[in-house]
Amino acid sequence: MKAARFHGKRDIRIDEIPEPTVGPSQLKIKVAWNGICGSDLHDYLAGPIFSPQPGKPHPLSHEEPPVVFGHEISGTIVELGPDVDTNTFEAGRHVVIDAVVGCGTCSQCSLGLKNLCATLGLIGITGWGGGLSEYIVTDQRNVHVIPDSIPLDVAACIEPLAVAWHAANRANFQPGMNVLISGGGPIGLFVLKVLKARGAGKVYVSEPSTQRRNRALAHGADAVFNPLVSDVFSQVIAFNEGAGVEIAFECAGITPSLDNCLKCTRSRGTVCIIALWENEGTLNPNVLVFGEKVITGSACYVQCHPDVIAAVADGRINNVADLITRRIGLKDVVELGFEALVNDKENQIKILVRPA
């Protein structure tokens, strides 16, 4: 079968590889759609960062480059291993994949926090095949059946929605809270959708791109600000009846964005960092001291898929297809996929690839 494999920086190739075969507790899934993620872009532009280095196999997958890419996966079950739970899974059912793989034995895994595993692995980044190929085999623990009412293209967005859902959990988000999202890229917009679905009060989005600000408004933002031309703090205070927000989500990965999040959060509020930072940032600790503010990070997700699937199925999270800005075939994954996400940030949010 054909697969898009990451060989190294700016080197993704369509290779012919053997079709995978199911192990005892695995499912073979025919991939319907796979979304390209911001972390894939980090690897593509400057990697290997998250995927294994040449000569240094990942401790859990034991794989090194080239690895099949793609972790935002929807598809259809075509084959079940002999030990798979047939009450949950059957051939023909539509599924999505939880890409997070823990070792199962470290202290974090023992607490049920596989996303914080000391040797964290991710399907489609650190090994185990990926969604940018016709088929993938995955352990049943990482597979979630979805109702047929969720279209498979929308289903490919359940993984990034789980990232956003987990961030809201990490920030102790409660219905009615007013929130700032700093950065209106794919993750910022998915956070917006999740917060609105979970009953947020006012949600403000700070984002330099006009197109992305307009998208944020179309998806329920109560006000949007351009941080390059206006002071985000004064804007938030003006729109938020003189008060700071309860939570600010940092989705841009740069110091000015973190500064705005810290400033705009009210006393005892929370700043939750979701962005992956390419460079170190700075912050003024006194802002935390005098405001008794909390900073937390949010890494991938753990046990969020059932909640997200339910919210998409019952329409609390809706209009996701509008964030899918392009659908392409595997042969175009570099030119119309990765390169488009690098060069056309204004217009591209989520690009989906149909591998076969």
Ligand SMILES: [Zn+2]
């Ligand atoms: Zn991702």
Ligand SMILES: [Zn+2]
């Ligand atoms: Zn572990």
